[in-house]
Amino acid sequence: MSPGVNNLQPLTKVGLTPIENYQVTPPSGKTLKIVHISDTHLGIKERKVYVPNIDGKSRPVKKQISSFQKFRGLLTTIQTLDPDVIIHTGDIVDQDITEHKDRVRTLKSRLPDLTQKRLLLYLRGNHDTALSDFHIRELFDDWDILALEDASPVHLAEGQITVVGRDHRKYPTQGALSMDELDNESDSIVIGAFHQTIHQISRSYAADTKLTELTPAGVPVSRYYDLLLFGHMHTNYLNQDKKGCTIIDGGSALGLDIASTVGLLTFSEGAAHYQRFPLWVER
16 A cells, blocks of 8 residues: 555545534444445446547547546545445446456455455446446455445434435436435434436536435425435535535546545534545556
């Protein structure tokens, strides 16, 4: 491991407010740590980008992508941050992985030591395939792994935090996400995790999912969630609603459109923070 990893400095650090909404008594230790990552696109080899010509028009150019190298850097960064829980908001494995089955096994042999038990909650994004679940469990066979939509709601820290989420879907009608009311809503920090393109957050022309579609019918977002974690949009969006709901887009650990980053949520009895860290890069 590079000595520089031990000196990892956050690009962003904010306190979660109001403080009383995010107070947690960790079952073990002084702080509960949750890492948020998204859009690793493991297996992708190249993507099309548009660069300007001398005439001012754009032309498509193929850009080489080092998804396996970035993934090793991601795991090294996670090991340094030492979280209790990891939430991946989708596009873990790219369609191109079907051409790299042998490379997945080689990648596993080169990953940092992953024997320390961690809980990984993940969503299936629009680039994940039928092989995604298999490869995730192949890579992280020493971890506790849950597909979030299959297990939702997931209770952490003896019920002090509740995580709910949905995989990527093409929803034809409003309300098709079918979020359920939570029995312990008032006694738990509720984190929602989605791989969706959200209207008024995403730059995409297809951003047609509204925040109001992520709750049970008639329930305001700020009353249902304390935190919303997104994937798919590849932005560094961060917004704290004055009524108490913090919205965070996980960007892209691969760094397709922005710099590669990892998010860290920390909870304690006195305060809670969100930090965004750069990925460690192999030299």
